[in-house]
Amino acid sequence: MTASAETNQSPAILMRGIDKSFGSVRANRAASLEVLRGEIHALVGENGAGKSTLMRILGGLQKLDAGTVEVNGKDVTGWTTSDAIAAGIGVVHQHFMLVPTLTVAENIVLGQEPKKGVRFDYAWAVAEVETLSKETGLVVRADQKVSELSVGEAQRVEILKTLFRGAKILVLDEPTAVLSPPEVRDLWVVLRRLRDAGGTIVLITHRLDEVIEISDVITVMRAGETVTRLETGKTTPAEIAKAMVGRDVALAARQAAGLAHAGDAGDAGDAAQHMGAHTSADAASALSVTNLVVMGSRGTREVDGVTFSIRPGEILGLAGVEGNGQTELIEALAGLRAVESGSIRIDTRDVTYDNVGQRRDAGLSHIPEDRHRRGLILDYSVADNLVLGRQREFASRGMLDGARIAANAQTQIEAFDIRPPSSSLPARSLSGGNQQKVVVAREMGREFTVLLASQPTRGVDVGAIEFIHSRIREARAAGKAILLVSAELNEVLALADRIAVMYRGRFVTVMPAADASEDVLGEYMIGSKKDAA
Amino acid sequence: MTSRFRTQLEEALFPPIIALLIALVCGDLLIMSYGQSPATVYRLLLEGTWGNAYGFGQVLYKATTLAFTGLAVSLGIRAGLFNVGAEGQLAAGGFAAAFVGLHLTSAVPWLIAIPLCMMGAAVGGGIVGAVPGYLRVKFGAHEVIVTIMLNFIVLALLNWLIANHIHVEETLHTPEIGAGAIPRLDAFMPAFHGSAANLSMVVAAITALAGWYYLFRSRRGFELRAVGLQPDAAEYGGVSVRGVWFRALTLSGAIAGLGGINYVLGYKHYYEDGLAGGAGFLGIAVALVGRNHPLGVIIAALFFATLSQGGLAIHAFVPKQMVEVLQGVVILAVAMSVPEVRRVLRLGRKPVTA
Numbered sequence: 001m002t003a004s005a006e007t008n009q010s011p012a013i014l015m016r017g018i019d020k021s022f023g024s025v026r027a028n029r030a031a032s033l034e035v036l037r038g039e040i041h042a043l044v045g046e047n048g049a050g051k052s053t054l055m056r057i058l059g060g061l062q063k064l065d066a067g068t069v070e071v072n073g074k075d076v077t078g079w080t081t082s083d084a085i086a087a088g089i090g091v092v093h094q095h096f097m098l099v100p101t102l103t104v105a106e107n108i109v110l111g112q113e114p115k116k117g118v119r120f121d122y123a124w125a126v127a128e129v130e131t132l133s134k135e136t137g138l139v140v141r142a143d144q145k146v147s148e149l150s151v152g153e154a155q156r157v158e159i160l161k162t163l164f165r166g167a168k169i170l171v172l173d174e175p176t177a178v179l180s181p182p183e184v185r186d187l188w189v190v191l192r193r194l195r196d197a198g199g200t201i202v203l204i205t206h207r208l209d210e211v212i213e214i215s216d217v218i219t220v221m222r223a224g225e226t227v228t229r230l231e232t233g234k235t236t237p238a239e240i241a242k243a244m245v246g247r248d249v250a251l252a253a254r255q256a257a258g259l260a261h262a263g264d265a266g267d268a269g270d271a272a273q274h275m276g277a278h279t280s281a282d283a284a285s286a287l288s289v290t291n292l293v294v295m296g297s298r299g300t301r302e303v304d305g306v307t308f309s310i311r312p313g314e315i316l317g318l319a320g321v322e323g324n325g326q327t328e329l330i331e332a333l334a335g336l337r338a339v340e341s342g343s344i345r346i347d348t349r350d351v352t353y354d355n356v357g358q359r360r361d362a363g364l365s366h367i368p369e370d371r372h373r374r375g376l377i378l379d380y381s382v383a384d385n386l387v388l389g390r391q392r393e394f395a396s397r398g399m400l401d402g403a404r405i406a407a408n409a410q411t412q413i414e415a416f417d418i419r420p421p422s423s424s425l426p427a428r429s430l431s432g433g434n435q436q437k438v439v440v441a442r443e444m445g446r447e448f449t450v451l452l453a454s455q456p457t458r459g460v461d462v463g464a465i466e467f468i469h470s471r472i473r474e475a476r477a478a479g480k481a482i483l484l485v486s487a488e489l490n491e492v493l494a495l496a497d498r499i500a501v502m503y504r505g506r507f508v509t510v511m512p513a514a515d516a517s518e519d520v521l522g523e524y525m526i527g528s529k530k531d532a533a
Numbered sequence: 534m535t536s537r538f539r540t541q542l543e544e545a546l547f548p549p550i551i552a553l554l555i556a557l558v559c560g561d562l563l564i565m566s567y568g569q570s571p572a573t574v575y576r577l578l579l580e581g582t583w584g585n586a587y588g589f590g591q592v593l594y595k596a597t598t599l600a601f602t603g604l605a606v607s608l609g610i611r612a613g614l615f616n617v618g619a620e621g622q623l624a625a626g627g628f629a630a631a632f633v634g635l636h637l638t639s640a641v642p643w644l645i646a647i648p649l650c651m652m653g654a655a656v657g658g659g660i661v662g663a664v665p666g667y668l669r670v671k672f673g674a675h676e677v678i679v680t681i682m683l684n685f686i687v688l689a690l691l692n693w694l695i696a697n698h699i700h701v702e703e704t705l706h707t708p709e710i711g712a713g714a715i716p717r718l719d720a721f722m723p724a725f726h727g728s729a730a731n732l733s734m735v736v737a738a739i740t741a742l743a744g745w746y747y748l749f750r751s752r753r754g755f756e757l758r759a760v761g762l763q764p765d766a767a768e769y770g771g772v773s774v775r776g777v778w779f780r781a782l783t784l785s786g787a788i789a790g791l792g793g794i795n796y797v798l799g800y801k802h803y804y805e806d807g808l809a810g811g812a813g814f815l816g817i818a819v820a821l822v823g824r825n826h827p828l829g830v831i832i833a834a835l836f837f838a839t840l841s842q843g844g845l846a847i848h849a850f851v852p853k854q855m856v857e858v859l860q861g862v863v864i865l866a867v868a869m870s871v872p873e874v875r876r877v878l879r880l881g882r883k884p885v886t887a
Contacts, residue, residue, distance in 0.1 A: 334769070336768060336769060356769065356771040366769070374765050374766050377759050377763050377766045377767070380762070384755070388759070388766070388769075391756065391770070391771075398753065399751050
C-alpha cells in the first residue's frame with residue numbers, strides 16, 4: 001500500500017540525460033522529459049529536434065546510448081516494445097499501422113483476439129469496440145473496413161487500438177498533421193475526456209496554437225536537447241517560439257564570425273541602395289507568383305493561395321516554423337511538384353507548367369534544402385555534380401564534353417574554394433560544408449536571374465556559412481532576385497530585404513527587414529498574429 | 534589519382550575474387566565427396582574448355598549469349614531497375630530474327646540481310662522490354678513482377694506460334710532462314726571446326742563497347758546512372774525519371790533480344806523452341822559478378838560459359854550438375870559480398886575535410 005502511494009506521486013514519465021546517435025547525427029543529447037499523471041503534455045520543436053526519437057525510446061522501439069527512463073516511478077531503461085505496451089504505453093504513429101482489408105473491430109483486437117473455443121469471437125469484438133467507442137467518445141463503426149475510412153477515422157481507430165490494449169499513457173506523434181479543423185476539434189474533446197478519466201497524454205507537434213489550446217505543460221526541444229519546460233497557462237506563444245527557433249550556441253558563434261547584419265556596414269549601405277532602387281514603382285519583377293496553390297503528398301493544401309514577387313537585386317526572406325508549406329512552395333517553384341492553381345512567372349515568361357529543365361533555361365537556380373537527397377549525386381564525382389542539371393549544356397550531339405566539364409570543375413573549385421580541390425573525388429567523400437559549396441557553385445556559378453535558396457547553410461560549418469552568405473549578398477548586388485528560406489531566423493534577418501512569414505500554407509505577413517525582429521516574426525510564425533494580406 | 538584508381542579497382546574486383554575463392558572451396562569439397570582429386574577435375578575442366586580449339590569455341594559461343602543478356606540486365610540495374618525478363622526477351626529476339634530471315638530470299642546480299650535480321654532481334658526484344666517499362670511509368674507496376682510474368686507469356690506465345698504455325702514437320706523449329714546467316718569461326722580458322730562459335734561475338738563486343746560509351750560518355754547515360762543512384766537528385770537535375778525508366782527497360786530488352794542472333798543467325802539458322810535455355814536468367818548472375826560494368830560483364834560471361842562448357846568435359850568423373858552447383862555458389866557469394874564489401878570499404882574511408 002505504501003509502495004503504491006509512493007508511486008502515485010512519481011511522474012508518469014521521467015526521462016533523464018537521454019543520448020542517442022545515428023551514425024554521426026546526434027538525435028538526442030542529454031534530453032529530458034517529465035510528464036505527470038493526468039496531464040496533456042505537449043512536446044514541441046522543429047523537424048529534427050529529436051522529439052520522435054525521444055518517444056521511440058520511451059516506446060521501446062529504439063535503444064538509447066545513455067540516460068534513464070522511469071515510468072510510474074519504475075526504472076525501465078532499455079525496455080522492449082512489449083514491455084512498454086504491458087506497462088500501459090500506447091504510441092499512435094504519424095503513419096498508421098492498420099490492416100486495410102480488416103474491419104475496424106478486427107484491427108482493434110488484433111493480437112488479443114477474443115476466442116470462443118478455437119474460433120475468433122467476432123461478435124464479442126464488435127461489442128467490446130462499441131463499448132470502448134462510447135466510453136471515450138471516439139466515434140467509429142466497428143464493422144467497417146479500414147480501407148474505407150478517412151484519415152481522421154483511421155486515427156481514431158489507432159487511438160482505440162492502444163486504449164484497448166490498456167494504454168494509460170498515450171503518445172500521439174503529430175496527430176493533427178492529417179486532420180481537417182473539425183476533426184482536430186473532435187480530437188481535442190476526446191483527449192480532454194481521456195485526461196479527465198486519469199489518462200496521461202504526450203502530444204508531439206510543432207503547431208503552437210494547438211499547444212496553447214490543448215496542453216497543460218510544454219516541453220520544448222531543439223537540436224536534440226531539451227530547452228525548457230513551461231506551464232501553458234503561464235507562458236506566451238512568443239516565448240515558446242523563441243525557445244523553439246531562437247538563438248543558440250551555433251548562432252552566437254556565427255555572430256562572432258562577423259555575420260551580424262549590423263556588423264557589416266558596407267553591405268548595409270549596399271542593401272539600402274537596393275531598397276531605394278526597387279521602391280520605384282515600375283521596376284519589373286524577376287519572379288512573380290500569383291495565387292499559388294500546391295497540394296501536399298497527403299492531399300492537403302500545403303500552399304494555400306500565395307502571392308508575391310521579387311525584384312532584381314532583392315532578397316525575400318521566408319520565415320516560418322518548418323512544415324507550414326515552405327518545402328512545397330519551393331518544390332512547386334522549382335518544377336518538382338505540380339501546381340494545383342495559380343501562376344509562376346520568371347521575368348515575363350510564364351513557367352507555371354514548365355518542367356525543371358525549362359525553368360532552368362528561363363534563368364532559375366535552385367539550392368535545394370536537402371543536398372544528400374536532391375542536391376548531389378553522392379557517388380558522382382565533384383566535376384559531374386558541378387554539371388548536374390546542366391548536362392545538356394555540357395554535351396554536344398548527345399555526348400558529354402569531358403574537357404569542358406573538367407574546365408568547368410576547375411573554375412568552380414577555385415571560385416568557390418571547394419576543398420580538397422580535386423574534381424575526380426566522389427561528392428560523398430567531401431565534408432558537409434564542401435558538399436554544400438559544390439551545390440552553391442553549380443547554382444550560382446552560372447547565368448541566372450532568380451535563385452531559390454532553401455536552407456543554404458544547413459549543417460554547414462561557420463566558415464562555409466560566411467562564404468555562402470557573402471556569395472548571396474554578391475548575387476543581390478549583381479541584380480539577382482533571391483528567395484531565401486531558412487529555419488534560422490538570424491539568417492533571414494541578416495540577409496533579407498523583405499521578410500515574409502508563412503503559416504499554414506499562407507503568407508501571413510510581408511514586411512521590410514528593417515521592421516522585423518525575432519519577437520515580431522515569432523508571433524506571425526505561430527499564427528497568433530496575421531496581416532490582412 | 535593512382536590511389537583512387539586502385540580503390541576503384543579493388544572495389545570492382547574484390548567481390549568476384551572472393552566469390553571465386555568460396556566457389557573453389559565448395560567445388561573441392563564436392564569433388565572430394567565423389568572420391569576424385571580436385572586438381573585432376575579442375576585440370577580436365579580447363580583442358581576441355583580453354584585447352585583445345587573446339588572447347589574454346591564452345592566457350593566463346595556460350596559467352597556470347599551470356600554477354601548480351603548480362604549487358605541487358607546490367608543496363609537495367611544502372612538505372613535502378615531489375616530486369617528479370619531477359620529470358621523471354623532473348624527468345625523473342627531470336628524469333629524475330631528468324632522471322633525476318635524467313636522472309637528474305639538468298640538473293641538478298643548479306644550486307645542488307647544481316648543488319649535487317651539484327652534489327653528484327655533488337656526490336657523483338659525491345660518490344661518485350663517496353664511493356665514493363667510502360668506499365669512501370671504509367672501505373673507504377675513493379676518491373677520485377679511484370680518481367681517475370683512476361684517471361685511465361687512470351688515463352689508460351691512463342692511455343693504456340695512454333696507448334697501451330699511456323700514449324701518444320703515433326704520438329705519444334707522454324708524452317709531455315711533465307712538470308713542473314715552470320716559466318717561461323719571455322720570458316721576462317723578450321724581449328725574451330727564443329728564448334729558453334731560465330732561472328733556474333735564481334736557484335737557482342739561492339740555492344741559492350743557501345744554500352745560503355747553510352748553509360749559513361751553520353752548525356753543520356755549520365756542521366757540514366759543518376760536515376761539509378763538517386764532518383765530525387767536526378768529529378769532535381771531536370772531528368773525525366775519516368776522517361777529514363779522506359780528507355781532503360783526498352784533498351785535492356787533490345788540488347789537481350791539481340792542476343793538471339795547468336796543462335797539463330799550464327800549457329801542453327803532457325804528459331805527453335807527453348808532457344809533461351811536459361812541464358813536470360815544466367816544473365817542476372819553475369820551482370821552481378823561483372824559488377825554492372827560492360828567490361829566486367831564480358832569477363833563474367835566468359836567465366837560462366839567456361840563453367841557450363843567445363844561441366845561437359847568433367848562429366849566422366851563427377852556429375853555435370855556439379856558445375857551448376859558451383860554457379861549457384863558463385864552467384865550467392867557475389868550477391869552477398871557486394872554490399873558487405875562495399876560497406877566495409879566505406880567504413881575504412883574517412884571523409885576528406887577541408
